[in-house]
Amino acid sequence: MHLTCTVVKVVMVVGMLMVMTPNSDALSGKTPPGPGLLGSFTQLKRVVSDFFRSRSAAEMISEKEGGLYQLNLGLSKICFINSRGFRDEAFLEKYHLFSDRGVESNKKQLPEELMQWRGTIRDNGAASEEARAFVNSTLKETSYLRTTVETQIEEAIAFFDDELTGAIPSDLVVPKMIFREHVLDVMTRIAFDTAGHRNTISGQWQFQKFFEDVDALSNSVLFQPGFISTVLPNTKVDDYETNLVGVAKYLKERAEEAIYTNRETSLVQRYSDFFLKRESSIAQPEDGWRLMYDFFTAGVNTVPEVITWDIYYLASDLDLQDKIRQEMKNFGTDVTYDDRTSLPRTMSFLTEVHRLRPVATLGIPHAASADGTIGGYAIDKETLIIPNHWAMHNDPADWQSDPQVFDATRFLKLNGNDLTFDSDKARIVTPFSVGPRSCPGQEVAAGPSF
Ligand code: HEM
Ligand SMILES: *[C@@H]1O[C@H](CO)[C@@H](O)[C@H](O)[C@H]1NC(C)=O
Numbered sequence: 405m406h407l408t409c410t411v412v413k414v415v416m417v418v419g420m421l422m423v424m425t426p427n428s429d430a431l432s433g434k435t436p437p438g439p440g441l442l443g444s445f446t447q448l449k450r451v452v453s454d455f456f457r458s459r460s461a462a463e464m465i466s467e468k469e470g471g472l473y474q475l476n477l478g479l480s481k482i483c484f485i486n487s488r489g490f491r492d493e494a495f496l497e498k499y500h501l502f503s504d505r506g507v508e509s510n511k512k513q514l515p516e517e518l519m520q521w522r523g524t525i526r527d528n529g530a531a532s533e534e535a536r537a538f539v540n541s542t543l544k545e546t547s548y549l550r551t552t553v554e555t556q557i558e559e560a561i562a563f564f565d566d567e568l569t570g571a572i573p574s575d576l577v578v579p580k581m582i583f584r585e586h587v588l589d590v591m592t593r594i595a596f597d598t599a600g601h602r603n604t605i606s607g608q609w610q611f612q613k614f615f616e617d618v619d620a621l622s623n624s625v626l627f628q629p630g631f632i633s634t635v636l637p638n639t640k641v642d643d644y645e646t647n648l649v650g651v652a653k654y655l656k657e658r659a660e661e662a663i664y665t666n667r668e669t670s671l672v673q674r675y676s677d678f679f680l681k682r683e684s685s686i687a688q689p690e691d692g693w694r695l696m697y698d699f700f701t702a703g704v705n706t707v708p709e710v711i712t713w714d715i716y717y718l719a720s721d722l723d724l725q726d727k728i729r730q731e732m733k734n735f736g737t738d739v740t741y742d743d744r745t746s747l748p749r750t751m752s753f754l755t756e757v758h759r760l761r762p763v764a765t766l767g768i769p770h771a772a773s774a775d776g777t778i779g780g781y782a783i784d785k786e787t788l789i790i791p792n793h794w795a796m797h798n799d800p801a802d803w804q805s806d807p808q809v810f811d812a813t814r815f816l817k818l819n820g821n822d823l824t825f826d827s828d829k830a831r832i833v834t835p836f837s838v839g840p841r842s843c844p845g846q847e848v849a850a851g852p853s854f
Contacts, residue, residue, distance in 0.1 A: 434781070434782050435474060435476070435781060435782055436470070436472035436473065436474040436483055436778075436779075436781040436783070437468065437470050437472065437473060437474070438468075438473055438474035438475055438476055439475065439476075440476060441476050441477075441478065444475040444476045444477050445477060447475060448475060448477065448482075459765055459794055461765075461766065462765045462766055462792050462793075462794035462795060463794065463795075465484045465486065465792055465795070466486050466792055466794065466795030466798070468486075470486070471485065471486050471487030471489060471490040471779055472484070472485060472486070472487075472490060472778060472779055472781055473486065474781075474787075480786075480788070481784060481786075481787040481788070482769075482787070482788045482790060483778070483783060483787050483788065483789050483790065484766075484790045484791075484792050485778070485789065485790065485791045485792060486792045486795040486796070487795070487796065487799070488796050488799070488832070488834075489779075490778050490779045491791050491796065491838070492838065493778055493779065494770075494778050494789060495770070495791070495837065495838050495839035495841065495842070496838060496839050498776060498778075499839045499840050499841070500773075501772060501773055501774055501776040502770050502771075502772055502773075502776070502778075502783075502789050503532075503770060503773075503839065503840055503841040504528040504529075504770060504771040504772070504773045505525060505526045505527070505528060505532075505768070505769070505770065505771060505841075518645060518648065518649070521648055521649050521652040521653075522648070522652075522694070522697075523652075523694050523695070523697035523698040523701065524694050524695050524697070524698055525698045525701075525702070525768075528773070529773075530686055531686050531687070532841075534679075534682075534684055534686055534687045535687065535695055536840065536844070537682075538674075538675060538678050538679075538687075538695070539695075539844040541678065542671060542674055543671075543844055543845065543847060543848055544844065544847065549847055552594075552669050553594055553847075553848060553851065554851070556590065556593040556594050556597070556669075557590055557593075557594075557851040559593060559599070560586065560589045560590040560593055563589060563599065564586045564589070567582075567585075567586075568582070580708050580709070580711075580712045583707070583708035583711045583712060584615070584619070584704060584705070584708045585615070586708075587703060587704055587707045587708055588615055588618070588700075588704055590848075590851070591699060591700055591703055591704070591848075592658075594670075594671055594699075594848065595655075595658070595659075595662075595670060595671050595672060595696045595699065595700075596658045596659065596661070596662040596667065596670045596671075596672060597662060597667040597668075597669045597670035597673075598658070598662070598667075598670075613650070613654075614650070614651065614654045615704070617646075617647045617650040617651045617654070618647075618651050618700050618701055618704050619704065619705065651697060651700070651701070652693070652697055655693040655696050655697050655700065656693045658672075658693075658696075659672040659690075659692050659693035659696065660690075663676050663690070663692075671692070671696070672692035672693065672696060673692075674692075675689070675691070675692030675695065676689040676690065676692060677689075679691070699844075699845060699848075702843075702845060703845055703848070703849065705763075706763045706764070706849065707849050709761075709763050710757065710758070710761070710763055710849070713757050713761045714753075714754065714757055717753070717757060717810060717812070721812070724753065724812050727749055728749055728750050728753060731747055731748075731749045731750055732747065732750070735747065745825065747825075748815075748816055748823050748824050748825040749812070749813075749816065749823070751815065751825040751830075752812060752813060752814060752815035752816045752825055752826075753812040755814075755815045755830045755833055756810060756811060756812050756814050756815065758833050758835045759797045759814070759832075759833045759835075760797065760798075760808075760810055762793040762794060762797055762835040763835060764793060764835065764837075765792075765793055765794045766790050766791070766792055766793065766794070767790060767791040767792075767793055767837055769788045769789065769790050770788070770789040770790075770791075770841065771786060771787065771788055771789065772784065772785050772786060772787045772789060773785070791837060793834065793835060793837070796832075796834070797832075797833060797835075802832055814829075815829050815830050817829075836849075
Protein backbone atom coordinates (compact mmCIF):
# COMPACT_ATOMS: atom_id res chain seq x y z
CA MET A 405 0.00 0.00 0.00
CA HIS A 406 2.72 2.38 1.06
CA LEU A 407 4.75 1.45 -1.97
CA THR A 408 1.94 2.18 -4.40
CA CYS A 409 1.42 5.57 -2.82
CA THR A 410 5.06 6.46 -3.24
CA VAL A 411 5.05 5.29 -6.81
CA VAL A 412 1.99 7.35 -7.59
CA LYS A 413 3.60 10.38 -5.97
CA VAL A 414 6.80 10.02 -7.95
CA VAL A 415 4.86 9.71 -11.17
CA MET A 416 2.85 12.78 -10.27
CA VAL A 417 5.90 14.87 -9.40
CA VAL A 418 7.62 13.90 -12.64
CA GLY A 419 4.44 14.65 -14.53
CA MET A 420 4.21 18.01 -12.89
CA LEU A 421 7.79 18.96 -13.71
CA MET A 422 7.03 18.18 -17.30
CA VAL A 423 4.09 20.53 -17.45
CA MET A 424 5.67 23.31 -15.46
CA THR A 425 6.91 25.26 -18.41
CA PRO A 426 6.11 28.88 -17.56
CA ASN A 427 3.42 31.06 -19.16
CA SER A 428 5.01 32.49 -22.26
CA ASP A 429 5.08 36.12 -21.21
CA ALA A 430 5.58 35.54 -17.48
CA LEU A 431 9.27 36.09 -18.11
CA SER A 432 8.64 39.65 -19.20
CA GLY A 433 6.80 40.16 -15.90
CA LYS A 434 3.36 40.50 -17.45
CA THR A 435 1.15 37.55 -16.56
CA PRO A 436 1.30 35.80 -13.18
CA PRO A 437 3.49 32.70 -12.91
CA GLY A 438 1.85 29.50 -14.10
CA PRO A 439 2.26 26.42 -16.21
CA GLY A 440 1.32 27.86 -19.60
CA LEU A 441 -1.39 26.69 -21.92
CA LEU A 442 -0.60 22.99 -22.25
CA GLY A 443 0.41 22.56 -18.61
CA SER A 444 -2.72 24.34 -17.43
CA PHE A 445 -5.01 21.83 -19.06
CA THR A 446 -3.03 18.97 -17.56
CA GLN A 447 -3.06 20.48 -14.07
CA LEU A 448 -6.69 21.42 -14.26
CA LYS A 449 -7.62 17.79 -14.19
CA ARG A 450 -6.00 17.33 -10.83
CA VAL A 451 -7.28 20.59 -9.36
CA VAL A 452 -10.78 19.84 -10.56
CA SER A 453 -10.90 16.21 -9.46
CA ASP A 454 -11.63 17.42 -5.96
CA PHE A 455 -12.13 21.03 -6.65
CA PHE A 456 -12.37 23.95 -4.24
CA ARG A 457 -13.03 22.04 -1.05
CA SER A 458 -9.92 20.13 -1.62
CA ARG A 459 -6.97 20.57 0.63
CA SER A 460 -4.71 18.66 -1.72
CA ALA A 461 -5.50 21.04 -4.56
CA ALA A 462 -4.84 23.98 -2.23
CA GLU A 463 -1.56 22.47 -1.11
CA MET A 464 -0.47 21.78 -4.64
CA ILE A 465 -1.15 25.33 -5.72
CA SER A 466 0.54 26.85 -2.69
CA GLU A 467 3.74 24.93 -3.42
CA LYS A 468 4.22 27.04 -6.49
CA GLU A 469 6.48 29.97 -5.81
CA GLY A 470 5.06 33.44 -5.38
CA GLY A 471 1.75 34.79 -4.18
CA LEU A 472 -0.04 34.27 -7.47
CA TYR A 473 -0.43 31.24 -9.67
CA GLN A 474 -2.38 31.31 -12.89
CA LEU A 475 -3.79 28.57 -15.06
CA ASN A 476 -4.14 29.72 -18.62
CA LEU A 477 -6.92 27.82 -20.37
CA GLY A 478 -7.08 29.81 -23.53
CA LEU A 479 -10.04 32.14 -23.17
CA SER A 480 -10.63 31.12 -19.54
CA LYS A 481 -8.01 32.00 -16.98
CA ILE A 482 -7.92 31.01 -13.33
CA CYS A 483 -5.69 32.98 -11.00
CA PHE A 484 -5.04 31.58 -7.50
CA ILE A 485 -4.00 33.97 -4.74
CA ASN A 486 -1.75 32.38 -2.14
CA SER A 487 -0.71 35.35 -0.03
CA ARG A 488 -2.59 37.70 2.27
CA GLY A 489 -0.92 40.76 0.76
CA PHE A 490 -2.19 40.06 -2.73
CA ARG A 491 -5.59 38.95 -1.40
CA ASP A 492 -6.01 42.27 0.43
CA GLU A 493 -4.92 44.18 -2.64
CA ALA A 494 -7.56 42.40 -4.75
CA PHE A 495 -10.49 42.14 -2.30
CA LEU A 496 -9.99 45.30 -0.21
CA GLU A 497 -8.05 47.95 -2.14
CA LYS A 498 -9.32 46.97 -5.59
CA TYR A 499 -12.63 45.42 -4.59
CA HIS A 500 -14.42 47.35 -7.34
CA LEU A 501 -12.43 45.32 -9.88
CA PHE A 502 -12.40 41.91 -8.19
CA SER A 503 -15.78 41.46 -6.46
CA ASP A 504 -17.84 39.97 -9.26
CA ARG A 505 -18.86 36.33 -9.15
CA GLY A 506 -19.57 34.60 -12.44
CA VAL A 507 -18.72 36.34 -15.63
CA GLU A 508 -21.24 37.27 -18.30
CA SER A 509 -20.19 34.70 -20.85
CA ASN A 510 -20.56 31.96 -18.23
CA LYS A 511 -23.91 33.15 -16.96
CA LYS A 512 -25.60 32.78 -20.31
CA GLN A 513 -25.12 29.03 -20.10
CA LEU A 514 -27.88 28.64 -17.55
CA PRO A 515 -30.91 27.41 -19.50
CA GLU A 516 -33.52 30.14 -19.88
CA GLU A 517 -36.25 28.22 -18.01
CA LEU A 518 -33.98 27.92 -14.98
CA MET A 519 -33.16 31.61 -14.71
CA GLN A 520 -36.27 32.29 -12.63
CA TRP A 521 -35.19 29.74 -10.00
CA ARG A 522 -31.69 30.89 -9.27
CA GLY A 523 -30.38 32.51 -6.12
CA THR A 524 -28.45 35.75 -5.84
CA ILE A 525 -25.00 34.31 -5.33
CA ARG A 526 -23.89 34.97 -8.88
CA ASP A 527 -25.36 38.45 -9.15
CA ASN A 528 -22.94 41.22 -9.90
CA GLY A 529 -22.99 45.00 -9.90
CA ALA A 530 -26.12 46.81 -8.74
CA ALA A 531 -28.03 43.59 -7.99
CA SER A 532 -25.43 42.34 -5.55
CA GLU A 533 -25.04 45.83 -4.03
CA GLU A 534 -28.75 45.81 -3.23
CA ALA A 535 -28.59 42.42 -1.57
CA ARG A 536 -25.60 43.59 0.42
CA ALA A 537 -27.34 46.75 1.54
CA PHE A 538 -30.12 44.56 2.94
CA VAL A 539 -27.63 42.19 4.61
CA ASN A 540 -25.86 45.21 6.14
CA SER A 541 -29.11 46.30 7.74
CA THR A 542 -29.91 42.83 9.12
CA LEU A 543 -27.36 40.01 9.40
CA LYS A 544 -24.53 42.51 9.82
CA GLU A 545 -26.41 44.76 12.18
CA THR A 546 -25.72 44.36 15.90
CA SER A 547 -29.14 45.09 17.32
CA TYR A 548 -30.91 42.81 14.85
CA LEU A 549 -28.40 40.03 15.62
CA ARG A 550 -28.79 40.55 19.38
CA THR A 551 -32.53 40.71 19.59
CA THR A 552 -33.82 38.56 16.76
CA VAL A 553 -31.16 36.12 15.59
CA GLU A 554 -29.84 35.34 19.05
CA THR A 555 -33.31 34.45 20.30
CA GLN A 556 -33.95 32.28 17.26
CA ILE A 557 -30.65 30.47 17.73
CA GLU A 558 -31.31 29.94 21.44
CA GLU A 559 -34.70 28.43 20.66
CA ALA A 560 -33.09 26.12 18.11
CA ILE A 561 -30.46 25.06 20.64
CA ALA A 562 -33.13 24.22 23.22
CA PHE A 563 -34.92 22.17 20.58
CA PHE A 564 -31.62 20.51 19.63
CA ASP A 565 -31.01 19.63 23.29
CA ASP A 566 -34.36 17.86 23.44
CA GLU A 567 -33.66 16.04 20.21
CA LEU A 568 -30.28 14.86 21.50
CA THR A 569 -31.73 13.69 24.79
CA GLY A 570 -34.40 11.72 22.95
CA ALA A 571 -32.03 10.40 20.29
CA ILE A 572 -31.34 6.71 19.99
CA PRO A 573 -27.60 5.91 19.93
CA SER A 574 -27.63 4.87 16.26
CA ASP A 575 -28.73 8.41 15.36
CA LEU A 576 -25.53 9.68 16.89
CA VAL A 577 -23.25 7.61 14.73
CA VAL A 578 -23.06 10.27 12.06
CA PRO A 579 -22.87 13.47 14.11
CA LYS A 580 -22.55 15.65 11.05
CA MET A 581 -26.08 14.70 9.99
CA ILE A 582 -27.45 15.82 13.32
CA PHE A 583 -25.56 19.10 13.17
CA ARG A 584 -26.92 19.64 9.69
CA GLU A 585 -30.47 19.22 10.88
CA HIS A 586 -29.74 21.64 13.68
CA VAL A 587 -28.25 24.25 11.37
CA LEU A 588 -31.14 23.85 8.97
CA ASP A 589 -33.48 24.44 11.88
CA VAL A 590 -31.54 27.57 12.91
CA MET A 591 -31.73 28.93 9.40
CA THR A 592 -35.41 28.11 9.00
CA ARG A 593 -36.14 30.08 12.16
CA ILE A 594 -34.09 33.05 10.97
CA ALA A 595 -35.50 33.04 7.44
CA PHE A 596 -39.17 32.30 8.14
CA ASP A 597 -39.57 32.47 11.89
CA THR A 598 -40.99 28.94 12.00
CA ALA A 599 -39.77 26.11 14.15
CA GLY A 600 -38.72 22.84 12.65
CA HIS A 601 -40.51 19.75 13.86
CA ARG A 602 -40.82 16.07 13.14
CA ASN A 603 -43.83 14.43 11.64
CA THR A 604 -45.38 12.60 14.60
CA ILE A 605 -46.34 9.56 12.54
CA SER A 606 -43.41 9.01 10.19
CA GLY A 607 -40.85 10.47 12.60
CA GLN A 608 -39.39 12.22 9.59
CA TRP A 609 -37.89 15.61 9.93
CA GLN A 610 -40.36 18.11 8.52
CA PHE A 611 -38.10 19.29 5.78
CA GLN A 612 -36.29 16.03 5.03
CA LYS A 613 -36.74 16.21 1.28
CA PHE A 614 -35.74 19.83 1.18
CA PHE A 615 -32.73 19.03 3.27
CA GLU A 616 -31.60 16.31 0.87
CA ASP A 617 -32.01 18.65 -2.08
CA VAL A 618 -30.01 21.40 -0.40
CA ASP A 619 -27.37 18.91 0.53
CA ALA A 620 -26.98 17.67 -3.03
CA LEU A 621 -27.08 21.22 -4.28
CA SER A 622 -24.44 22.58 -1.98
CA ASN A 623 -22.17 19.73 -2.94
CA SER A 624 -22.55 20.62 -6.56
CA VAL A 625 -23.04 24.35 -6.21
CA LEU A 626 -19.62 25.15 -7.55
CA PHE A 627 -20.16 22.87 -10.47
CA GLN A 628 -23.38 24.46 -11.51
CA PRO A 629 -23.88 25.08 -15.19
CA GLY A 630 -22.57 28.42 -16.19
CA PHE A 631 -20.34 28.93 -13.21
CA ILE A 632 -17.12 27.21 -13.98
CA SER A 633 -18.56 24.53 -16.20
CA THR A 634 -16.77 26.06 -19.15
CA VAL A 635 -13.72 24.36 -17.77
CA LEU A 636 -15.44 21.31 -16.30
CA PRO A 637 -16.21 18.52 -18.73
CA ASN A 638 -18.80 16.44 -16.86
CA THR A 639 -21.15 18.67 -14.92
CA LYS A 640 -24.28 16.76 -13.93
CA VAL A 641 -26.81 19.21 -15.25
CA ASP A 642 -29.91 17.03 -14.80
CA ASP A 643 -29.46 16.40 -11.07
CA TYR A 644 -28.55 19.98 -10.59
CA GLU A 645 -31.75 21.19 -12.25
CA THR A 646 -33.96 18.93 -10.14
CA ASN A 647 -32.31 20.01 -6.90
CA LEU A 648 -32.27 23.66 -7.83
CA VAL A 649 -35.95 23.80 -8.68
CA GLY A 650 -36.89 21.66 -5.67
CA VAL A 651 -35.06 23.92 -3.23
CA ALA A 652 -36.22 27.11 -4.89
CA LYS A 653 -39.90 26.11 -4.91
CA TYR A 654 -39.81 25.06 -1.29
CA LEU A 655 -38.22 28.34 -0.20
CA LYS A 656 -40.60 30.39 -2.29
CA GLU A 657 -43.59 28.71 -0.66
CA ARG A 658 -42.21 29.17 2.86
CA ALA A 659 -41.44 32.81 2.06
CA GLU A 660 -44.94 33.48 0.76
CA GLU A 661 -46.42 31.83 3.81
CA ALA A 662 -44.26 33.91 6.21
CA ILE A 663 -45.13 37.14 4.45
CA TYR A 664 -48.80 36.18 4.16
CA THR A 665 -49.06 35.52 7.87
CA ASN A 666 -46.96 38.62 8.54
CA ARG A 667 -44.26 37.06 10.68
CA GLU A 668 -42.45 40.28 11.40
CA THR A 669 -39.31 38.72 12.78
CA SER A 670 -38.70 36.59 9.71
CA LEU A 671 -35.87 37.69 7.46
CA VAL A 672 -38.04 37.40 4.34
CA GLN A 673 -40.59 39.77 5.88
CA ARG A 674 -37.79 42.24 6.58
CA TYR A 675 -36.64 41.85 3.00
CA SER A 676 -40.09 42.64 1.77
CA ASP A 677 -40.37 45.75 3.99
CA PHE A 678 -36.87 46.88 3.03
CA PHE A 679 -37.55 46.79 -0.70
CA LEU A 680 -41.05 48.20 -0.42
CA LYS A 681 -39.45 51.34 1.01
CA ARG A 682 -36.45 51.34 -1.26
CA GLU A 683 -38.33 51.02 -4.55
CA SER A 684 -35.53 49.31 -6.37
CA SER A 685 -35.83 48.49 -10.04
CA ILE A 686 -33.82 45.32 -9.45
CA ALA A 687 -34.79 43.64 -6.18
CA GLN A 688 -38.53 43.24 -5.68
CA PRO A 689 -40.16 42.87 -2.24
CA GLU A 690 -41.17 39.29 -3.04
CA ASP A 691 -37.61 38.22 -4.01
CA GLY A 692 -36.46 37.44 -0.48
CA TRP A 693 -36.53 33.71 -1.14
CA ARG A 694 -33.70 34.13 -3.67
CA LEU A 695 -31.42 35.41 -0.96
CA MET A 696 -32.61 32.66 1.41
CA TYR A 697 -31.69 30.19 -1.29
CA ASP A 698 -28.07 31.29 -1.01
CA PHE A 699 -28.15 31.33 2.76
CA PHE A 700 -29.37 27.77 2.93
CA THR A 701 -27.01 26.38 0.33
CA ALA A 702 -24.05 28.27 1.80
CA GLY A 703 -24.82 27.51 5.42
CA VAL A 704 -26.11 23.95 5.63
CA ASN A 705 -22.83 22.20 4.91
CA THR A 706 -20.32 24.73 6.16
CA VAL A 707 -21.37 25.20 9.78
CA PRO A 708 -21.80 21.45 10.49
CA GLU A 709 -18.38 20.84 9.01
CA VAL A 710 -16.81 23.28 11.45
CA ILE A 711 -18.71 21.77 14.39
CA THR A 712 -17.63 18.30 13.31
CA TRP A 713 -13.97 19.38 13.31
CA ASP A 714 -14.46 21.02 16.72
CA ILE A 715 -15.81 17.76 18.10
CA TYR A 716 -13.08 15.76 16.42
CA TYR A 717 -10.27 17.76 18.02
CA LEU A 718 -11.99 17.78 21.42
CA ALA A 719 -12.51 14.04 21.26
CA SER A 720 -8.90 13.39 20.38
CA ASP A 721 -7.48 15.42 23.26
CA LEU A 722 -9.01 14.76 26.67
CA ASP A 723 -6.75 17.25 28.36
CA LEU A 724 -7.90 20.00 26.03
CA GLN A 725 -11.50 18.95 26.59
CA ASP A 726 -11.02 19.25 30.36
CA LYS A 727 -9.44 22.68 30.12
CA ILE A 728 -12.22 24.03 27.97
CA ARG A 729 -14.91 22.53 30.17
CA GLN A 730 -13.15 23.98 33.21
CA GLU A 731 -13.00 27.41 31.59
CA MET A 732 -16.74 27.37 30.96
CA LYS A 733 -17.43 26.05 34.47
CA ASN A 734 -15.32 28.80 36.03
CA PHE A 735 -17.28 31.30 34.10
CA GLY A 736 -20.34 30.25 36.05
CA THR A 737 -23.78 30.87 34.65
CA ASP A 738 -24.91 29.65 31.25
CA VAL A 739 -22.35 30.75 28.72
CA THR A 740 -23.75 32.87 25.91
CA TYR A 741 -22.30 34.19 22.67
CA ASP A 742 -21.50 37.57 24.25
CA ASP A 743 -19.29 35.89 26.84
CA ARG A 744 -16.95 34.47 24.25
CA THR A 745 -14.34 37.20 24.73
CA SER A 746 -13.95 36.10 28.36
CA LEU A 747 -13.13 32.56 27.28
CA PRO A 748 -9.60 32.75 25.85
CA ARG A 749 -8.94 29.01 25.72
CA THR A 750 -12.21 28.34 23.94
CA MET A 751 -11.69 31.18 21.49
CA SER A 752 -8.13 30.10 20.76
CA PHE A 753 -9.30 26.55 20.16
CA LEU A 754 -12.14 27.57 17.81
CA THR A 755 -9.85 29.93 15.89
CA GLU A 756 -7.27 27.18 15.48
CA VAL A 757 -9.93 24.90 13.97
CA HIS A 758 -10.86 27.68 11.51
CA ARG A 759 -7.18 28.17 10.70
CA LEU A 760 -6.20 24.59 10.03
CA ARG A 761 -9.55 23.45 8.63
CA PRO A 762 -10.98 26.36 6.68
CA VAL A 763 -14.25 25.05 5.27
CA ALA A 764 -14.00 27.00 2.05
CA THR A 765 -10.41 25.99 1.38
CA LEU A 766 -10.39 27.82 -1.93
CA GLY A 767 -13.26 30.20 -1.16
CA ILE A 768 -15.89 30.96 -3.74
CA PRO A 769 -14.42 32.23 -7.00
CA HIS A 770 -14.42 35.94 -7.77
CA ALA A 771 -14.03 37.29 -11.27
CA ALA A 772 -12.26 40.32 -12.70
CA SER A 773 -14.89 42.75 -14.00
CA ALA A 774 -12.26 44.61 -16.08
CA ASP A 775 -8.56 44.41 -16.89
CA GLY A 776 -6.46 45.15 -13.82
CA THR A 777 -3.37 44.19 -11.88
CA ILE A 778 -2.55 42.27 -8.70
CA GLY A 779 0.98 42.53 -7.34
CA GLY A 780 1.98 44.26 -10.55
CA TYR A 781 0.88 41.28 -12.66
CA ALA A 782 -1.65 41.82 -15.40
CA ILE A 783 -5.03 40.22 -14.75
CA ASP A 784 -7.34 40.07 -17.74
CA LYS A 785 -11.03 40.86 -17.60
CA GLU A 786 -13.12 37.73 -16.79
CA THR A 787 -10.23 35.89 -15.11
CA LEU A 788 -11.54 33.79 -12.20
CA ILE A 789 -9.81 34.86 -8.97
CA ILE A 790 -9.52 32.12 -6.38
CA PRO A 791 -8.23 32.87 -2.88
CA ASN A 792 -6.28 29.98 -1.39
CA HIS A 793 -7.27 30.28 2.26
CA TRP A 794 -5.43 27.15 3.15
CA ALA A 795 -2.13 28.63 1.92
CA MET A 796 -2.75 31.91 3.73
CA HIS A 797 -3.46 30.08 6.98
CA ASN A 798 -0.33 27.97 6.67
CA ASP A 799 2.24 30.59 5.73
CA PRO A 800 5.35 29.66 7.80
CA ALA A 801 6.22 33.35 8.09
CA ASP A 802 3.17 33.90 10.31
CA TRP A 803 3.60 31.15 12.89
CA GLN A 804 6.22 30.23 15.45
CA SER A 805 5.33 26.58 15.67
CA ASP A 806 4.79 24.36 12.64
CA PRO A 807 1.67 25.69 10.89
CA GLN A 808 0.58 22.18 9.89
CA VAL A 809 0.28 21.09 13.52
CA PHE A 810 -2.98 21.61 15.40
CA ASP A 811 -2.18 23.79 18.42
CA ALA A 812 -5.18 24.86 20.48
CA THR A 813 -3.05 27.37 22.43
CA ARG A 814 -1.79 29.17 19.34
CA PHE A 815 -3.92 32.25 19.97
CA LEU A 816 -3.27 32.60 23.70
CA LYS A 817 -1.00 35.25 25.14
CA LEU A 818 -0.05 36.41 28.60
CA ASN A 819 -1.23 39.84 29.60
CA GLY A 820 0.52 40.36 32.95
CA ASN A 821 -0.58 37.23 34.77
CA ASP A 822 -3.75 36.79 32.78
CA LEU A 823 -4.14 34.39 29.93
CA THR A 824 -5.88 36.27 27.12
CA PHE A 825 -7.02 35.69 23.57
CA ASP A 826 -4.61 37.17 21.02
CA SER A 827 -7.13 38.84 18.74
CA ASP A 828 -4.42 40.51 16.63
CA LYS A 829 -3.00 37.15 15.69
CA ALA A 830 -6.51 35.81 15.11
CA ARG A 831 -7.09 38.46 12.47
CA ILE A 832 -4.78 36.52 10.14
CA VAL A 833 -7.36 33.73 10.16
CA THR A 834 -9.98 34.62 7.57
CA PRO A 835 -12.10 31.58 6.69
CA PHE A 836 -14.95 33.94 5.72
CA SER A 837 -12.64 35.92 3.42
CA VAL A 838 -12.45 39.73 3.46
CA GLY A 839 -13.97 42.75 1.76
CA PRO A 840 -17.41 43.74 0.52
CA ARG A 841 -18.01 40.29 -1.01
CA SER A 842 -16.95 38.29 2.05
CA CYS A 843 -19.35 35.87 3.78
CA PRO A 844 -22.58 37.62 4.80
CA GLY A 845 -23.37 34.72 7.16
CA GLN A 846 -20.26 35.06 9.33
CA GLU A 847 -22.11 36.32 12.39
CA VAL A 848 -24.87 33.76 11.93
CA ALA A 849 -22.29 30.98 11.61
CA ALA A 850 -20.61 32.11 14.82
CA GLY A 851 -23.87 31.56 16.74
CA PRO A 852 -24.34 27.79 16.53
CA SER A 853 -20.65 26.99 16.22
CA PHE A 854 -19.65 28.89 19.31
C1 HEM B 1 -18.37 28.37 9.14
C2 HEM B 1 -19.25 28.64 8.23
C3 HEM B 1 -19.02 29.43 6.99
C4 HEM B 1 -17.86 29.71 6.32
C5 HEM B 1 -16.42 29.30 6.67
C6 HEM B 1 -18.21 30.53 5.17
C7 HEM B 1 -17.30 31.04 4.25
C8 HEM B 1 -17.65 31.76 3.14
C9 HEM B 1 -16.73 32.26 2.15
C10 HEM B 1 -15.22 32.09 2.18
C11 HEM B 1 -17.45 32.90 1.20
C12 HEM B 1 -16.89 33.59 -0.05
C13 HEM B 1 -16.54 35.01 0.26
C14 HEM B 1 -15.88 35.69 -0.89
O1 HEM B 1 -16.07 35.31 -2.04
O2 HEM B 1 -15.12 36.67 -0.69
C15 HEM B 1 -18.84 32.83 1.58
C16 HEM B 1 -19.88 33.38 0.86
C17 HEM B 1 -21.20 33.33 1.24
N1 HEM B 1 -21.68 32.81 2.42
FE1 HEM B 1 -20.61 31.86 3.85
N2 HEM B 1 -19.56 30.73 5.18
C18 HEM B 1 -20.10 30.08 6.26
C19 HEM B 1 -21.42 30.05 6.67
C20 HEM B 1 -22.44 30.75 6.05
C21 HEM B 1 -23.80 30.88 6.56
C22 HEM B 1 -24.30 30.28 7.87
C23 HEM B 1 -24.49 31.61 5.65
C24 HEM B 1 -25.92 32.09 5.69
C25 HEM B 1 -26.52 32.57 6.73
C26 HEM B 1 -23.57 31.94 4.57
C27 HEM B 1 -23.92 32.65 3.45
C28 HEM B 1 -23.05 33.00 2.43
C29 HEM B 1 -23.45 33.65 1.19
C30 HEM B 1 -24.88 34.06 0.80
C31 HEM B 1 -22.30 33.87 0.45
C32 HEM B 1 -22.20 34.55 -0.93
C33 HEM B 1 -22.03 36.02 -0.75
C34 HEM B 1 -21.97 36.80 -2.04
O3 HEM B 1 -21.83 36.21 -3.11
O4 HEM B 1 -22.04 38.04 -1.98
N3 HEM B 1 -22.33 31.42 4.85
N4 HEM B 1 -18.93 32.14 2.77
C1 LIG C 1 -21.93 46.91 3.72
O1 LIG C 1 -21.03 47.09 4.82
C2 LIG C 1 -19.65 46.96 4.50
C3 LIG C 1 -18.86 47.04 5.80
O2 LIG C 1 -19.23 48.14 6.56
C4 LIG C 1 -19.23 48.00 3.48
O3 LIG C 1 -17.87 47.81 3.12
C5 LIG C 1 -20.10 47.85 2.25
O4 LIG C 1 -19.81 48.87 1.32
C6 LIG C 1 -21.60 47.90 2.60
N1 LIG C 1 -22.36 47.60 1.39
C7 LIG C 1 -23.44 48.27 1.04
C8 LIG C 1 -24.01 47.92 -0.28
O5 LIG C 1 -23.96 49.11 1.74
